[in-house]
Amino acid sequence: MTSPHLVQVLATLSNPHRMRVVAALAAERGYVSDLARRLGISRALLQLHLKKLEAAGLVSATLEFSADGKALKFYELIPFDLRLTPETVALAARTLPEESDTP
Amino acid sequence: MTSPHLVQVLATLSNPHRMRVVAALAAERGYVSDLARRLGISRALLQLHLKKLEAAGLVSATLEFSADGKALKFYELIPFDLRLTPETVALAARTLPEESDTP
DNA sequence: TTCACCTGCTAGCTTTTCTTGGCATGTGCA
DNA sequence: TGCACATGCCAAGAAAAGCTAGCAGGTGAA
Numbered sequence: 498m499t500s501p502h503l504v505q506v507l508a509t510l511s512n513p514h515r516m517r518v519v520a521a522l523a524a525e526r527g528y529v530s531d532l533a534r535r536l537g538i539s540r541a542l543l544q545l546h547l548k549k550l551e552a553a554g555l556v557s558a559t560l561e562f563s564a565d566g567k568a569l570k571f572y573e574l575i576p577f578d579l580r581l582t583p584e585t586v587a588l589a590a591r592t593l594p595e596e597s598d599t600p
Numbered sequence: 601m602t603s604p605h606l607v608q609v610l611a612t613l614s615n616p617h618r619m620r621v622v623a624a625l626a627a628e629r630g631y632v633s634d635l636a637r638r639l640g641i642s643r644a645l646l647q648l649h650l651k652k653l654e655a656a657g658l659v660s661a662t663l664e665f666s667a668d669g670k671a672l673k674f675y676e677l678i679p680f681d682l683r684l685t686p687e688t689v690a691l692a693a694r695t696l697p698e699e700s701d702t703p
Numbered sequence: 704t705t706c707a708c709c710t711g712c713t714a715g716c717t718t719t720t721c722t723t724g725g726c727a728t729g730t731g732c733a
Numbered sequence: 734t735g736c737a738c739a740t741g742c743c744a745a746g747a748a749a750a751g752c753t754a755g756c757a758g759g760t761g762a763a
Contacts, residue, residue: 504614504615504616504619505614506614507610507611507613507614508610508611508614508615510610510684510689511607511608511609511610511611511614512607512611513607513693513696513697516607516689516692516693516696517693517696519686519689519690519693520689520690520693520694522686523686523687523689523690524690574686576685576686577684577685577686578683578684578685579683579684579685580681580682580683580684581613581680581681581682581683581684582679582680582681582682583622583625583626583677583679583680584626586613586619586622586623586626587622587623587626587627589619590616590619590620590622590623591623593616593619593620594616
């Protein structure tokens with residue numbers, strides 16, 4: 498894993514809503530509106546968090562069709578296994594872009 | 601680890617500056633001004649990040665005195681070892697405070 | 704006394720993130 | 734045709750995070 502990606506993953510997971518989304522998807526995949534109901538948050542908000550989770554490579558989406566022809570966007574977890582220690586963080590920090598790169 | 605704490609730790613580590621600080625301290629402890637020079641950032645900024653790292657329980661500070669009597673605040677790493685998987689995240693999410701708790 | 708260090712704090716600005724509410728589109732069913 | 738449910742997107746405000754510049758106080762050495 499590259500460290501900008503690690504930064505992104507950590508930032509993505511460090512949010513209560515997104516942790517709950519991961520938990521919900523770990524139990525069972527679901528489509529957007531369904532998930533929103535299960536989690537008790539608005540669809541717009543969930544969609545935004547799902548976007549971030551997808552951008553971080555933590556979930557993936559599949560368009561499917563229900564029996565009655567409705568288009569449903571199913572989300573499911575992409576398994577991950579990260580270890581966070583001073584050593585792994587230090588290692589990642591070495592591949593971080595310089596701050597002088599974006600003046 | 602409680603999940604609010606996990607959220608805090610992840611949020612704290614998901615920052616390039618703070619990752620560099622952890623990396624620097626993993627290599628060798630140091631005092632504020634020294635660290636600022638090593639990292640090439642302003643002292644005020646470093647102090648802010650050190651505060652967050654300390655609040656998250658990732659570093660600790662000790663006041664010491666140099667040979668010539670100057671007070672130096674040394675920071676060092678507190679070892680940590682976190683594993684991040686869908687399961688650990690789901691587990692943590694279950695102990696998350698309800699959103700209805702802070703209306 | 705003046706200089707070169709060290710520490711700590713904060714007011715204020717900029718940028719980013721979070722969140723809501725609304726609008727548009729499409730489907731099948733009564 | 735009207736209803737229910739699905740998706741996507743965006744504007745705009747509220748809240749949080751990031752950063753700088755500056756001030757104040759302390760020490761030892763020249």
